[in-house]
Amino acid sequence: xxxSSDAGKWLDAxxxxxxxxxxFSPCMDLADLNGDGENRxxxxxLGSGSLGMKLKVYRGTAxxxxxxxxxxxxxxxxxxxxxxxxxxxxxxxxxxPCVYIYKNLRPYFKFTLPGLDVNSLEQDVWQxxxxxxxxxxxxxxxxxxxxxxxxxxxSVRSLSFLSLEPSEMxxxxxxxxxxxxxxxxxxxxxxxxxxxxxxxxxxxxxxIGTESCHVYVxxxxxxxxxxxxxxxxxxxxxxxxxxxxVEFRVTVACRNGSIxxxxxxxxxxxxxxxxxxxxxxxxxxxxxxxVGGNDESLHGFTQKGKKLWKISLPAPITTMATMDLPTRxxxxxxxxxxxxxxxxxxxxxxxxxxxxxxxxxxxxxGRYGREDGTLIMATKGGGLLVxxxxxxxxxxxxxxxxxxxxxxxxxxxxxxxTKLYVDQMMRERESGTxxxxxxxxxxxxxxxxxxxAYLKALESSLTPMSSSLSEPLKMNAVVQGLGPSFxxxxxxxxxxxxxxxxxxxx
Amino acid sequence: xxxxxxLAGWLGLKKEVNVLCLxxxxxxxxxxxxxxxxxxxxxxxxxxxIGFSIEKFKTSSLSFTVFxxxxxxxxxxxxxxxYKEGQAIIFVIDSxxxxxxxxxxxxxxxxLNHPDIKHRRIPILFFANKMDVRDALSxxxxxxxxxxxxxxxxxxxICATDALKGEGLQEGVDWLxxxxxxxxxxxxxxxx
Ligand SMILES: Nc1nc2c(ncn2[C@@H]2O[C@H](COP(=O)(O)OP(=O)(O)O)[C@@H](O)[C@H]2O)c(=O)[nH]1
Ligand SMILES: [Mg+2]
Numbered sequence: 135x136x137x138s139s140d141a142g143k144w145l146d147a148x149x150x151x152x153x154x155x156x157x158f159s160p161c162m163d164l165a166d167l168n169g170d171g172e173n174r175x176x177x178x179x180l181g182s183g184s185l186g187m188k189l190k191v192y193r194g195t196a197x198x199x200x201x202x203x204x205x206x207x208x209x210x211x212x213x214x215x216x217x218x219x220x221x222x223x224x225x226x227x228x229x230x231p232c233v234y235i236y237k238n239l240r241p242y243f244k245f246t247l248p249g250l251d252v253n254s255l256e257q258d259v260w261q262x263x264x265x266x267x268x269x270x271x272x273x274x275x276x277x278x279x280x281x282x283x284x285x286x287x288x289s290v291r292s293l294s295f296l297s298l299e300p301s302e303m304x305x306x307x308x309x310x311x312x313x314x315x316x317x318x319x320x321x322x323x324x325x326x327x328x329x330x331x332x333x334x335x336x337x338x339x340x341x342i343g344t345e346s347c348h349v350y351v352x353x354x355x356x357x358x359x360x361x362x363x364x365x366x367x368x369x370x371x372x373x374x375x376x377x378x379x380v381e382f383r384v385t386v387a388c389r390n391g392s393i394x395x396x397x398x399x400x401x402x403x404x405x406x407x408x409x410x411x412x413x414x415x416x417x418x419x420x421x422x423x424x425v426g427g428n429d430e431s432l433h434g435f436t437q438k439g440k441k442l443w444k445i446s447l448p449a450p451i452t453t454m455a456t457m458d459l460p461t462r463x464x465x466x467x468x469x470x471x472x473x474x475x476x477x478x479x480x481x482x483x484x485x486x487x488x489x490x491x492x493x494x495x496x497x498x499x500g501r502y503g504r505e506d507g508t509l510i511m512a513t514k515g516g517g518l519l520v521x522x523x524x525x526x527x528x529x530x531x532x533x534x535x536x537x538x539x540x541x542x543x544x545x546x547x548x549x550x551x552t553k554l555y556v557d558q559m560m561r562e563r564e565s566g567t568x569x570x571x572x573x574x575x576x577x578x579x580x581x582x583x584x585x586x587a588y589l590k591a592l593e594s595s596l597t598p599m600s601s602s603l604s605e606p607l608k609m610n611a612v613v614q615g616l617g618p619s620f621x622x623x624x625x626x627x628x629x630x631x632x633x634x635x636x637x638x639x640x
Numbered sequence: 641x642x643x644x645x646x647l648a649g650w651l652g653l654k655k656e657v658n659v660l661c662l663x664x665x666x667x668x669x670x671x672x673x674x675x676x677x678x679x680x681x682x683x684x685x686x687x688x689x690i691g692f693s694i695e696k697f698k699t700s701s702l703s704f705t706v707f708x709x710x711x712x713x714x715x716x717x718x719x720x721x722x723y724k725e726g727q728a729i730i731f732v733i734d735s736x737x738x739x740x741x742x743x744x745x746x747x748x749x750x751x752l753n754h755p756d757i758k759h760r761r762i763p764i765l766f767f768a769n770k771m772d773v774r775d776a777l778s779x780x781x782x783x784x785x786x787x788x789x790x791x792x793x794x795x796x797x798i799c800a801t802d803a804l805k806g807e808g809l810q811e812g813v814d815w816l817x818x819x820x821x822x823x824x825x826x827x828x829x830x831x832x
Binding site for chain 2: 145146147148171194195196502503504505520522524525526
């Protein structure tokens with residue numbers, strides 16, 4: 135049974151169906167927050183509705199601390215921002231246009247994305263409204279014409295104004311007209327990038343993707359923008375490898391359905407992977423990328439975008455994560471599915487299927503507590519599920535994808551080549567030309583003999599030809615074989631009713 | 641005088657008794673063994689093998705082998721190699737680590753099913769350690785979670801301990817002492 139096959143690999147460490155944890159994979163991370171060798175689970179909880187957004191910290195099976203978040207979190211990462219002792223990591227939570235940095239779980243710093251350029255026409259129109267030169271209705275008309283024509287999009291303020299009923303417009307203008315028009319973008323994804331060493335506790339930069347189609351790299355200590363890159367579309371998921379000072383690679387899945395690869399010292403993407411469906415998951419395994427599509431498919435690519443494989447899944451993907459077990463040199467991909475299963479794939483091979491009591495929305499694999507191989511999952515219903523990989527678990531690669539049947543590669547039990555056959559083959563190879571000539575010679579002789587016989591028959595009035603048109607006769611001679619004996623068949627077709635066949639052995 | 645000095649003297653054994661002290665990393669084995677060590681015992685050698693470490697020490701008649709049952713399987717056969725020589729087992733559990741209770745159980749089951757342990761009536765003493773930690777599990781709860789009631793063919797005993805203060809260790813050692821003398825007498829009866 136399949137269930138027992140996955141139970142043979144994972145230990146059920148903990149399940150709390152009512153943990154009240156509503157999150158997705160980008161908002162979960164594991165870190166040794168106290169520097170005591172025991173990793174904690176950090177969660178940016180989305181809450182339910184617009185309430186209860188929290189930064190939660192779990193220790194073992196229990197919630198050890200929580201603090202309120204001001205806005206919906208879009209990503210959470212832990213990272214070392216300096217070399218100060220004791221070496222404990224900071225936590226960065228991205229929400230709205232800001233990154234909130236926590237140290238020792240206390241608010242430490244807030245980084246806000248730079249504002250975007252405002253459309254100057256829009257600014258003028260609001261200026262006129264402020265001075266009372268135009269009424270709300272003409273403001274609406276003017277803003278609408280700007281929206282339709284301008285390269286620089288309208289600010290959030292103008293857009294919300296345009297969505298109002300005429301009765302609400304005046305109040306809105308009175309409320310907002312004194313403030314300057316601002317255009318602010320929001321963060322869509324956040325990751326870390328090691329600054330100059332690849333050590334596990336090396337200082338890391340933050341890498342953030344924004345709705346305005348930018349990727350920023352931030353200095354870990356001063357939080358100034360070190361690098362700014364542009365994408366053709368808004369990024370939704372990101373994977374970062376390398377070191378900022380040496381060489382790095384930011385792989386970004388964008389809302390236009392493509393994946394772009396940004397490199398150090400290139401402001402624009404270096405490679406592009408166009409997908410047949412929208413990417414819903416992006417993870418890196420070694421040097422390859424594994425991308426989940428919204429058409430229930432999983433794709434493998436090289437980091438330069440060459441397609442390696444594609445498989446179909448039994449249900450839509452809910453989330454994806456890497457399973458990295460450096461102590462065993464093991465890397466694979468965990469794929470959460472809507473049918474309450476989590477599949478483990480190494481390349482295109484399914485290694486393990488984990489059944490879960492509820493669909494999983496968030497997966498995180500790594501060291502938790504003191505256990506290296508811990509799989510943490512949050513479920514759709516707000517549950518928390520923890521499994522630990524057995525120390526004795528071994529995964530075998532079985533090619534599970536449909537392909538040519540196994541029997542195709544089984545050798546047929548054909549007769550051995552006889553000595554005669556081999557000799558013949560050798561002879562043909564060595565004296566092919568001679569044989570061909572001999573054959574042509576014999577053929578010419580045969581033709582000559584036939585022509586002579588024909589002539590003789592004509593001369594002695596033996597009428598070898600069919601004399602009447604109503605009884606047509608056709609003769610066809612075919613020589614088969616390569617010698618020394620030939621098979622010569624003559625087909626006499628008479629009246630197209632009776633066919634007589636004669637075989638001559640020459 | 642260490643706790644085991646009495647045991648050793650009382651047994652009056654010529655042969656040395658080999659005790660295996662096992663458990664997950666961080667369960668408190670080193671702390672416990674240091675408590676049990678007789679004053680004259682010296683840490684014999686700490687073998688820093690790659691991936692796992694074994695502590696050994698010896699008194700006049702007892703020898704202890706201590707190791708962490710951690711790591712992802714790779715060095716397993718290295719420590720299993722010591723099972724054969726063990727005549728008693730002390731299995732230490734961190735009663736405050738609820739998350740890894742399943743891992744401790746898995747390791748215990750693997751130990752009990754090992755060919756060098758399975759068919760021997762060798763006494764097992766469980767220390768449900770760190771009972772001082774605020775929401776640590778009770779020794780009853782620990783024995784439930786580890787399914788100790790299923791151990792039918794070996795004498796076993798569990799006690800809650802606080803290795804930092806040394807509480808609860810004596811009870812366990814007394815039990816182990818009883819078991820060893822019993823089996824020693826049985827052996828002598830069989831011989832005579
Ligand atoms: N609170 C508490 N801490 C303990 C107890 N026993 C050991 N420790 C602590 O647990 C940690 C691990 O102990 P150690 O003996 O090194 O564990 P080992 O890895 O099994 O050898 C150390 O920090 C000990 O001080 C106990 O009974 N109570
Ligand atoms: Mg130790």
